[in-house]
Amino acid sequence: MVFSSAIFIYVFLPLTLLGFYFLSRRAGMVAGSLWLIAASLVFYAHWKPAHLGLLAASTLGNYLIGRWMQLWPAQSRRLLVFGVAGNLALLGYYKYAFFLCGQVLALPLESCGRLSGDLPLAISFFTFTQIAFLVDVAHRNVAALSLQRYSLFVTFFPHLIAGPIVHYHALAPQFEDGGRFRITAENLAVGGAIFTIGLFKKAVLADRFGAVASPIFAIADGTGTVSTPAAWIGAGAYTLQIYFDFSGYSDMAIGLARMFGIAFPENFNSPYKATSLIDFWRRWHMTLSQFLRDYLYIPLGGNRHGGWRRYLNLMITMLLGGLWHGANWTFLVWGGLHGLGLVLNNLWRQLYRPATPPGRVYMVGCWLVTILFVMLCWVCFRASSLDTAVKIYSAMIGLNPDGGTLPPQPPHMYLLMLAGVVVCLWLPNRQSCFAATVTGGKLFQLLRFRSDLIYTAVIALMLIASLVSVFRNASPEFLYFDF
Incomplete structure (x- = not known):
């Protein structure tokens, strides 16, 4: 269920x-x-x-x-x-x-x-x-x-x-x-609103992005070839799918617990806004990252035994973290790639120590490198085998210029993907909107949770749209239910 x-x-x-x-x-x-x-x-x-x-x-x-x-x-x-x-x-x-x-x-x-x-x-x-x-x-x-x-x-x-x-x-x-x-009106209202936001992310956004990514990866799973545009669109769609799938699940879990008066720890904090891989892992699946740090990385020695031992412990932690997601070489490679990325990120921080705070151009460049690396790694995470991942990677760098055509998509799908990018990178996240004190500009103030008629109507519309999507999808499944 x-x-x-x-x-x-x-x-x-x-x-x-x-x-x-x-x-x-x-x-x-x-x-x-x-x-x-x-x-x-x-x-x-x-x-x-x-x-x-x-x-x-x-x-x-x-x-x-x-x-x-x-x-x-x-x-x-x-x-x-x-x-x-x-x-x-x-x-x-x-x-x-x-x-x-x-x-x-x-x-x-x-x-x-x-x-x-x-x-x-x-x-x-x-x-x-x-x-x-x-x-x-x-x-x-x-x-x-x-x-x-x-x-x-x-x-x-x-x-x-x-x-x-x-x-x-x-x-x-x-x-x-x-x-x-206990069950109270406040718990039901706040928990129900958080649950509805998560349901909207899952049913309206994540499932539609999955409908774009799945046919492209299915072609790579078989004997067909994937064109360069299709490979990039498939990788981008899955990057959005897993974001809204897991973000939606985290919101729904927190909202359900709140209905009973229980506070869960936050598990997701706008990871695609990260400007480094270190920052990404402080924002993505936060409780798993903390578990791996506290019960694996630190017992292995953490950073207490010098640089190279620290990097070895980091690689072991990420390899096992990748393998935790599933018994497949793709997860092991995914974990290894992130381990290598974290090692390089830490080395860069040691080598590059600017006298003044980095400027906007530098930070945008850091964000681009981070999000591109994460997206490329998601290809391996999503692929059913290393052969499938290699096919997608080959197409992405143009080695299949005459590959298969892009599976047809409704015209609005690309607008929806653009909207997904805007939500990931620009809008305040759910915990910011439900915090006791909201700091930020007018957009934060506009989106903060309140018990007035307008906010209630917006939540109701999100719930209706979500329920319509639920009826259309007879067998919904969260990606993380497989792990």
């Missing part, structure tokens, strides 16, 4: 909100929390019920390890190693065993066939969330621990499928705060 599906919007969400509202008011917060746990399990099982047992076992197993770490602090280090190893083994078996068997070890497919089972939904996200929990317990950042709160922490449906990656010590206190964790 995805957030932009009709069954979620018209059935699951209203029933979940109503059930939580009445149970928490009449039977107490424990009953309301149990209702949310049950609803979240239904939400997860809707995709494939067979994997529900795996989620339940993972949740119970990690809870017990965390509890034992609190009861026997002298053994916490051993228990931490055991817990992290168990989580990684589970993730490795379901997500990487077939890849290692067939691609890395080059064993016959008949020997690897039994490892090619369906990938459990969201296994990367709930595994990383629980690894962070165990580390936090070991560092004594977790106080009181109960199975009910922990189960709700792991399964809470707004973040279960694709993040943001949250911490128990940040979320559990909110579940205990009866003055906050």
